[in-house]
Amino acid sequence: MSSVPAKMRAFLIRLSGSVRGRRGANEFDEELEAHIAMHTEAGIAAGLDEEEARRQALVKLGGAEQVRQAQRERTGLVWLENLAQDLRYGARTLVRAPGFALTAIATVGLGIGACTAIFSMVNAVLIRSLPYGDADRLVYLFTPNPLLKIPAEVLCPGYGDYLDIRQQNHSFESMSNLVQTRFSLDERGMIQRIGSARVDEDFFRTIQAQPELGRAIGAMDVQAGRDKVAVISHALWVSMFGGRANVLDKSLTLDHARYQIVGVMPAGFEYPLGTDLPYGDSQTKSTQIWVPLVLSAAKREEHEPDDNVTIARLRPGVSVRAAQAEMSQMMAALDVKYPGDPKTELGPMRAHWGALVKKFTDISVGPVRPLMRLLLAAVGLVLLIACGNSANLLLARAAERARELGVRTALGAGRGRMARQLLTESLLIGAAGCVVGVVLAYLFLRLLPRLDPGNIPRLNETSLDWRVLLVAAGAALFTSVVAGLLPAWRSSRVELTEFLKAQGARAGSRGHSGTQSALIVAQTAMVVVLLAGAGLLIRSYIKVVTVDAGFSQSTVAFNVSLDDGYKEPEQQVAFFKHVAESLNALPGVIAAGAVNKLPLSNSESITMMFVEGSHSNKEFQQAEARYVTPKYFEAMGIPLLAGRYLTEEDYSRRSQVAIINKRLADIYFPNRNPIGARISTDREADGWKDFNTVVGVVGDVRHVSLEEEAEPQMYYGNYQMNGAYVAVRSRLPGSILTSEIRATLKGIDPQLAITDIRTMGDWVSLASARRRFQTSLLAAFAGIALVLGLVGLYGLMAFSVNRRTREVGIRMALGAKRRDVLMLVLRNAGVLIGTGLIAGLACAWVTTRVMRSFLFGVSEHDPMTVSAVSLLMIVCGIVAALVPARRAASIEPMRALRME
């Protein structure tokens, strides 16, 4: 009947009526009084006596009190007033029991905080959309070769093959090649190395990103002579050009060449990030400059893989599997169409280049997905433990308030209303816990940059956005309902007669209910699972960091890349000779030497080789090969096991010598002296030539990863490198050495930037950063869980001791000793802990299986972890129970009996 605006108006008036309270009540009394008076007068006028007239008026009215009640209900909103009343009452009861309230809020807050923090991370890494169009349709196209013992995701098809595929395929909407590079950017004389990429004309179209300013790189740019144009990142635009609009009139000096700026990408687009490519340039964390990729006619005909990365966008509706099938077929056809030159190194492999189509998201976030899931599962458990704690606290409170609740029921409070009251209290705790949790999550985010292992994509973009806050609120609601429902349901079943009868003998034999015990057992089990998981990770971490990487951790290393000024081999040789000599001449320096690939720097060079006279030779066998300058081994502290190190004479005489590692010696020279043996890496169609004589055997070095055994390794003496890491061992303190190195290099060529200056210990630390990250997070959560579990146990024990004061008094009066009472409580706690421990270990036995991929050097059922966890749980449990137990033992029997 009434229109919607009228209803709204009425609702708002009633709402304000509820909030303002009862100002209109007196006025209505007056109105009602006037009504009755008028009616009575009318009655008198009709001949009734006054009393009868008033009585009839009241009857006709339907009772003054009833009318007042109806009017009251219409004035405000009844449900709202009830809710407000519940909230006021709930808040008051919480304030009256601050210990209880604070414990519950802290408990719930920790649980919600852990959840919110981890979810905010997962949100940034896995959920938030990427600035690359529809990222789900982006794929990489690799070309693995079974004969090469390298990961499948290292090489992409050669340019010749690529061009054929681009022309003939039906799977991809568009395809693109890019080559990672690092430019020396000259900014008013300051040289910086900037992560960059050479990209072809289809790159921005494929990745579906458009410049916010200017234009992208197009077909007209990828031609020699017209390629000196650059697109820059938003970050570079802001830092170098102050974000000014005239940037398109400016140019950049990259490796001594001038590039005209033609475009600026929007903020957040820095593809490829270090984590976007499976085996990208390890020093490039993000890309700031894109320049055209120019292919010479020769390169367009080249069918062997180059250093390009091929990215493609699937046509809508085409699955990865379909694309994979088409690419496999195409590569097989190309392998036949373009037979390789058997004389070249990769030529004989031509028949075996395959295809591997992998989703971009699998490459970038795929590797961290299991970790994110593990952390989510861990915080899920923490939240459940917090729920259990909160429920137990509420149950204890409900039991203590049984009298109050009973009285209220007796006075006519509805059961629903009672349950609602308890649920409201739980919601209040949840709401406060939510605030605490969000604050904790915020603190965690402040701490996160210090934990960032640097190889989790977009971890640095973690923030508290609306989605995270929604999850925090959801977790709070979940906790409140789960923790509140049980006590609410139980207390709404308070039987009045039971309550009245139970006034004398209050509790059962244990002083607490089975529900409370079950909660503690379940919590303990969950704590044990988390502790076991964390224990396994800690054990793995210790094993990883104590692994002997094969070099001295105090050695300082830095990277220097030569620019276009060092095109001739002689110039490169001269440069590194000069650097080695100058550094070795520094006072305090023990040794300094260069290497083209530093251990653990995530770049590797692999060569095929043949060992003369060995019975272990196989086809296509490989070794890691490095160029080093004379004092590299001494500088790195790599021990000499047999023979000799390289000497300056080896270089000047260009003698054909090599140094091998222990692993290579063990495999190919099982029972003969490798010194003097000859190894070739130059297969002229298996007529191996250019043999090098082994002059020394050195210790194994973990080049690729701390967690992988060293492969066969070879070292050649060579000063000719266009870039290298230089290792320096010195007695000087790190900071002095660093500035000495900088000064020395500046003296040799001020135009060259030196980067990555750090100790080998820092490289080890970087290589174990992910492990440290996951271990410390899981350990922190296990710690939180343990504390929560102990708080729960302590709370329950304290509660039941409190309730059993009288019983203990009787026992002691009957001759029980204090020790007996102490043991009684401890035994009680021990049963709970023991049951929980057994249940937890059983769960852990099953669940730690999912952690197998996270472990290093320990089995998922590591007996040491199991015993350590059990011991920790038992000791902590006893400590938590000891305080209430001692309080029970200190009960004075006479006082206890006089109580109540």
Place this chain on the structure above:
Amino acid sequence: MGDKTDVWQGTLALMILKTLETMGPQHGYGLARRIEQTSGDLLQLNYGTLYPALLKLEQEGYVRSQWGTSDNNRKAKFYELTKAGQKQVRRATADWEQTTEILSRFLTPAEEA
């Protein structure tokens, strides 16, 4: 329970609005008497139910009230229609007429047959 009250309140609201339209400003007791008389004493009206209904109409903005003096010099609260109330009378009357019209089409032939 809800339905019955709604219908009752709906019709009561219309009776109040219509009475106020014809009589002008009126206090609660007067309104109650008037509605009873108009219904030809067929309606058993608890006078008390009038007040929540009046409050609802006031909250919806169809009537407003102010204190005044009654015929026999007694202080009483007088209710009168607002502009929105006048519109509402017309709209509700039309609605109600249509409803009874439709209903009577169902009921009349049955009685004739």
